[in-house]
Amino acid sequence: MNFGEYRVLFLIVIAIVALFVASPALSRLLVYPRTEFFTEMWLLGQNHMAEGYPFNITRGENYSVFLGMGNQLGYTAYYLVGVKFRNVTQSAPTSFGHLANRTPSSLPSLYNITAFIADQTTWEMPLTFSFDYSNVTVSMWTFQNATVSTVTNKTTGLTVQNVTVKTVSDLPVSTLHMYDVTLNGVPLAIKDCSISNYAVINTIVKNGTSVTTKLENGTSVTTKLQNDTSFTTVYSLGKGFFGYLFFETWIYNSTTSSFNYHDRFVSLRLNMTL
Amino acid sequence: MGAGCLMSRGCVALLSAVLILASFVLCVPSGICTDIAEVDAKYSIVAAQGELTLCYQAVANASNTGANVTGLIYILDQAAANLSMADLAFGVGDFNSSKSYATQSLNLLVQNDVVSQADALKNEASQAAFWGFMINIVGSLVGAVAVLVVGFVLWVKLGKRYGKATGGVN
Numbered sequence: 001m002n003f004g005e006y007r008v009l010f011l012i013v014i015a016i017v018a019l020f021v022a023s024p025a026l027s028r029l030l031v032y033p034r035t036e037f038f039t040e041m042w043l044l045g046q047n048h049m050a051e052g053y054p055f056n057i058t059r060g061e062n063y064s065v066f067l068g069m070g071n072q073l074g075y076t077a078y079y080l081v082g083v084k085f086r087n088v089t090q091s092a093p094t095s096f097g098h099l100a101n102r103t104p105s106s107l108p109s110l111y112n113i114t115a116f117i118a119d120q121t122t123w124e125m126p127l128t129f130s131f132d133y134s135n136v137t138v139s140m141w142t143f144q145n146a147t148v149s150t151v152t153n154k155t156t157g158l159t160v161q162n163v164t165v166k167t168v169s170d171l172p173v174s175t176l177h178m179y180d181v182t183l184n185g186v187p188l189a190i191k192d193c194s195i196s197n198y199a200v201i202n203t204i205v206k207n208g209t210s211v212t213t214k215l216e217n218g219t220s221v222t223t224k225l226q227n228d229t230s231f232t233t234v235y236s237l238g239k240g241f242f243g244y245l246f247f248e249t250w251i252y253n254s255t256t257s258s259f260n261y262h263d264r265f266v267s268l269r270l271n272m273t274l
Numbered sequence: 275m276g277a278g279c280l281m282s283r284g285c286v287a288l289l290s291a292v293l294i295l296a297s298f299v300l301c302v303p304s305g306i307c308t309d310i311a312e313v314d315a316k317y318s319i320v321a322a323q324g325e326l327t328l329c330y331q332a333v334a335n336a337s338n339t340g341a342n343v344t345g346l347i348y349i350l351d352q353a354a355a356n357l358s359m360a361d362l363a364f365g366v367g368d369f370n371s372s373k374s375y376a377t378q379s380l381n382l383l384v385q386n387d388v389v390s391q392a393d394a395l396k397n398e399a400s401q402a403a404f405w406g407f408m409i410n411i412v413g414s415l416v417g418a419v420a421v422l423v424v425g426f427v428l429w430v431k432l433g434k435r436y437g438k439a440t441g442g443v444n
Contacts, residue, residue, distance in 0.1 A: 014425035022418035024410040076337040078330045114354030116347045
């Protein structure tokens with residue numbers, strides 16, 4: 001075996017040794033850069049699993065959940081979690097769709113939880129809460145219930161709104177008044193929140209729309225609106241008094257020195273039992 | 275002299291009592307005290323918020339350079355929790371508690387000297403990052419090039435020696 005036959009073996013040994021020596025540099029230079037920066041947010045049940053969430057609520061009884069967040073933003077973030085409570089008809093936050101269309105709830109926070117989370121780390125907080133609310137009061141409603149429908153004329157292609165108005169008498173509406181939620185031992189007053197078994201939605205109908213009014217004797221009268229008019233529509237919410245305890249994420253923006261809605265929230269749908 | 279001193283002390287005590295009574299009579303019904311307490315609490319909250327933001331930015335800068343800021347984040351969390359309680363108390367009109375919580379928050383940040391600690395950690399991390407770069411990147415790349423050069427030289431020398439030993443025939 002002459003010297004030339006060792007050539008390949010020599011080259012392989014030298015290459016392996018060179019790669020071994022260069023490995024600390026290569027391990028840093030050949031890392032695929034992070035391209036997705038986001039915040040995780042979760043809510044776990046009392047057994048620290050994604051099950052066993054409280055639903056049927058009894059006044060004064062304690063319920064436990066775990067609120068958690070994970071920071072994958074590439075920097076240490078300063079979060080503010082707004083604790084809010086709403087009924088079915090009050091303003092809800094959004095977390096889907098185009099970023100510009102995602103909005104927080106317009107309701108004020110009952111309490112703000114602050115969390116400083118380093119990059120690629122998580123944060124979790126056990127939450128124990130209980131509610132205080134009144135007994136149900138029943139009242140009889142009489143109102144003009146409107147059904148607003150949009151009809152397109154196949155011949156002309158024009159879209160026309162039709163409103164049918166019907167008088168509803170003596171509808172039994174039950175209402176439960178929320179007083180406060182105690183979160184981790186801190187009582188937080190819930191202002192201006194009552195939960196009914198019917199939801200009232202007001203719809204503004206433009207002038208020029210034809211309105212059919214059904215009279216109590218069964219006949220109907222059709223007229224055209226002369227002004228923009230608000231009509232009431234009442235929806236039954238079924239059995240139960242539903243409210244939402246939700247947690248909105250806000251993040252501190254160092255450039256503007258203010259907190260911005262961070263486009264995500266978690267929510268618990270709760271049925272207030274008596 | 276002694277009687278004068280006693281008289282003087284008595285006068286001061288009497289005057290203080292009259293002033294306190296007068297302040298109660300004037301202040302409480304007019305709501306001035308409440309206003310002062312409210313402004314005082316608000317001022318404390320704003321001061322604590324400002325300090326918290328300052329500390330956060332220092333900690334975030336330190337973290338960006340690779341410093342371990344776990345201890346400082348714990349202090350920030352504690353201060354922020356007190357500040358949340360201050361906000362809550364302010365919201366329900368309990369201005370004394372509000373001020374107390376805000377002051378606790380501010381003291382926690384100031385006494386722990388969070389900004390200085392964060393700056394020190396940032397400097398340490400910057401130095402560590404520099405030496406890490408020099409050893410891990412520059413050092414290992416220079417080492418790899420040296421291995422290749424030494425290998426090449428060794429190859430040439432061995433080739434020459436082997437060529438001489440075999441009389442140039444291989």
